[in-house]
Amino acid sequence: MATTTTDTSDAHPYLRAATAGIRHHTRALTPSTRTDRRHLDNLHEHLTRLHLLLDQLADAVRPEHPAAGRHLATAHLRLWQAATSLHDAFHTLPTAPACTLDRLPDGPLVLTICQRHLASGHAIRRKTTPADHGPA
Incomplete structure (x- = not known):
């Protein structure tokens, strides 16, 4: 039986x-x-970045270990569902005074989270939806 040791000094800092x-x-x-909306926006950003990381891990693992790749793909889907729920919750919270244009140097949060969510959704659809190869 082989044991795996993890060197935490440089694994994934x-x-x-x-x-x-x-x-x-x-x-x-x-x-x-x-x-508030800023908390949800930050959490949504973390989830979408973790979602992309899982996508890369699944692609790397799948050829040699298909079963592990399928589990990572399932986790990938669940993270997307969680990000979608956070996006929905973001829009159901009332607008806070901190969300006004003059107080946010990067623009309103609603645009930031929506743009991030749309970009992630586009990447998912592009990868998971079969391409139309035209008539045979």
Whole structure:
């Protein structure tokens, strides 16, 4: 039986840092913490980037380990569903004063999250929808 050792010094430092950041924010949330659009936007960005990472991992694993690739593809789909739900929740929250154009240097959050969501959706459809090869 082979054992696998993981060298955490250089495995995936950015992913570990992002996970630590989420862990920190999760612990910092209290029942009185108000959820606003900026929180949902940040979480949506994290999920869409994780979604792209899983897509790359599934592509890399699938040729040698098809079963593992299928599991990663399922996780990929579930993350997309979670990102879609976050996008929907974002739009159901009332607009906060911080969401006004003059207070956001990058523009309104509604455009940022929608553009990101549309770009991710386009990438998914392009990859998962069979191409029309025209008449045979």
